Amino acid sequence: GIQVEQSPPDLILQEGANSTLRCNFSDSVNNLQWFHQNPWGQLINLFYIPSGTKQNGRLSATTVATERYSLLYISSSQTTDSGVYFCAVGRDNYGQNFVFGPGTRLSVLP
Amino acid sequence: NAGVTQTPKFQVLKTGQSMTLQCAQDMNHNSMYWYRQDPGMGLRLIYYSASEGTTDKGEVPNGYNVSRLNKREFSLRLESAAPSQTSVYFCASSDPVTGLTTDPQYFGPGTRLLVL
Numbered sequence A: 001g002i003q004v005e006q007s008p009p010d011l012i013l014q015e016g017a018n019s020t021l022r023c024n025f026s027d028s029v030n031n032l033q034w035f036h037q038n039p040w041g042q043l044i045n046l047f048y049i050p051s052g053t054k055q056n057g058r059l060s061a062t063t064v065a066t067e068r069y070s071l072l073y074i075s076s077s078q079t080t081d082s083g084v085y086f087c088a089v090g091r092d093n094y095g096q097n098f099v100f101g102p103g104t105r106l107s108v109l110p
Numbered sequence B: 001n002a003g004v005t006q007t008p009k010f011q012v013l014k015t016g017q018s019m020t021l022q023c024a025q026d027m028n029h030n031s032m033y034w035y036r037q038d039p040g041m042g043l044r045l046i047y048y049s050a051s052e053g054t055t056d057k058g059e060v061p062n063g064y065n066v067s068r069l070n071k072r073e074f075s076l077r078l079e080s081a082a083p084s085q086t087s088v089y090f091c092a093s094s095d096p097v098t099g100l101t102t103d104p105q106y107f108g109p110g111t112r113l114l115v116l
Helices: none
Strands: A004-007 A010-014 A019-025 A031-037 A043-048 A052-056 A059-064 A069-074 A083-090 A104-109 B004-007 B010-013 B019-025 B031-037 B043-049 B065-068 B074-078 B087-094 B111-115
Touching: A004 A083, A010 A019, A019 A031, A019 A083, A019 A104, A031 A069, A043 A052, A043 A059, A069 A083, B004 B087, B019 B031, B019 B087, B019 B111, B031 B074, B043 B065, B043 B074, B074 B087
Parallel strands: A010 A104, B010 B111
Antiparallel strands: A004 A019, A019 A069, A031 A043, A031 A083, A052 A059, A059 A069, A083 A104, B004 B019, B019 B074, B031 B043, B031 B087, B065 B074, B087 B111
């Protein structure tokens, strides 16, 4: 099956710093999404981005499908950005058979 | 609009007991999903239902059964619980459009299950 890797596994930032999270996947996909899990366990979808670039406020994401990676950029980080960021990919049945990466745990310090 | 709701929020079972986790969504989504998340790990797909009346296995289906009761509801059943099934279970829904784009997945709050 498809393999998903994320780096770095852990990241500690000072408030206001920028960061880049990476997701590598082992095969072509037709669905890629980024999620944020807050410290209370709630999962929120950030981006649906199987290819190209999208921006939403301080967050943006880029997927280079031909090279099988995606990047999530967080600018001017805030303490509320803390949590775990997951990349998930899918290829079967319109990309619904999702495989999640292990996540990047982000801690933003005040 | 409640989004995706799950019941119960927390459950303790003894090995061998059975239970059903309930999930409902009010967004008129076609697709629904069940995941499990073990401590310090990502989510793993157990089963999903692309549309009412269909179900498919995900990465870790063994020990579970599902029922897509109607468009709104998707239940997960543990017939004989084992300690290895101790986990947090998340339900999600989405509304993929054939061949074009896929709506994001919306997640419920999770059910914490402890099997002793």
